[in-house]
Structures are given as C-alpha cells and as structure tokens.
Amino acid sequence: MNFVPAENPNPNYSLFPGNHSDPYPDELGLSDYLILGGGSLLEPSPLLEVKSAPEQVIPMTTLGGSTHTRAADAGIENENEIEGKRKVGKGCRIAFRTKSEQEILDDGFRWRKYGKKSVKNSPNPRNYYKCTNGGCNVKKRVERDRDDSSYVITTYEGVHTHPSPAPFLMHNYNNYAHT
C-alpha cells in the first residue's frame, strides 16, 4: 500500500518536485534530477516543470557533447543509455538521484512491481514498476547508485493520465498540472 493519508504524509512526498516549494531540499537529501526528454519528444509533464534550479536540469539534447555530466552522476554512462531503446515518442523521462535508506520513495501514486533485473557493471538490481491506475502507462525503475549505494536512482517514464490518489498530492496536481 503506497497510499498515505494526508494527515500523516510520508516525508518522501517532499522529495517529489511537485510536492515541495523548494524542489531541492538539501536537508532531505535530494541531490539531483534530470529531465530526460525534450526536443523532439513529447512535452514534459507540467507536474515536473515545478523547479527553481534550472541549472541542475539537463535536457537530453545537451547531454551528448559532454564527457562528464550529471548524467554520469546519476549512473547514466552515456547518451546512448539515455536516448537508446525508445527514441520515438515515448514521452518524458526524468531521473532522480536521491540519498535515501529506503528504495521505495512514496510519490503518492500506486505502483505494481513487474520485473527485477541485475544490470551489468552494477552490483545492485534494478526494479521495474508500472502505475496501477487503469489506462495509465507510466513506468518507473528504481536502482541503487552503482558507485554509492546510499543513493537511489529513480527514473520515471511517461505522464500520468490521472491525478494522484493521495489528497495531499491532489492539491499540488490541481495547482500545477491542469491545463
């Protein structure tokens, strides 16, 4: 059960950019995130556009030329790993690198685990989740940083076609995401 009542919100809620007035609350350990998308891809989710430190957001189109960017910090070795597989119209992807003991960062949505794979060059497995809401195709994958296992890398892919089931998030969704 990922649902958390509004009167007792999981602290991890605040790690999600849409849930906090400051998307980089250092005291909470959120160190970085990337928006993997833009350019020819679909528009990023309005929910994810709530950010105040644009210098830390690296559009996919700028990642290719640099030998070492925050992409590497996030455990993404090269542009192929970012652009690869699904160059065509799969929507926005965004990766968070979060310092956390927990691997499951409750973002207010309900996720069903559908796979687990060990990845090359990493001692840590990667877990695959789908949003359980019918018709919503959003996926996320969660893995620990290959180099520093105190960090969790969470990658979201797609845009939710529905509001969060959590009232706490609903407020933010209504504020930021409705068009």
Next chain:
DNA sequence: CGTGTTTGACCGGCGC
C-alpha cells in the same frame, strides 16, 4: 478473493 510480489522465461534491439 482481490491485490501485489517474485522470478524464470521470453523477446527485441544491437554489436560483432
């Protein structure tokens, strides 16, 4: 019984 997890099988893309 409904819902979510586990886990090996399977599949498709890519490089050689």
Next chain:
DNA sequence: GCGCCGGTCAAACACG
C-alpha cells in the same frame, strides 16, 4: 546469425 543485454510477461505464490 549469434550472443549479450535490458525490458517485459505471466504463473505461482504470499498476504490481508
């Protein structure tokens, strides 16, 4: 064509 690799499927299982 073959093997590697990342991603997904689905049957079995666990648990309320």
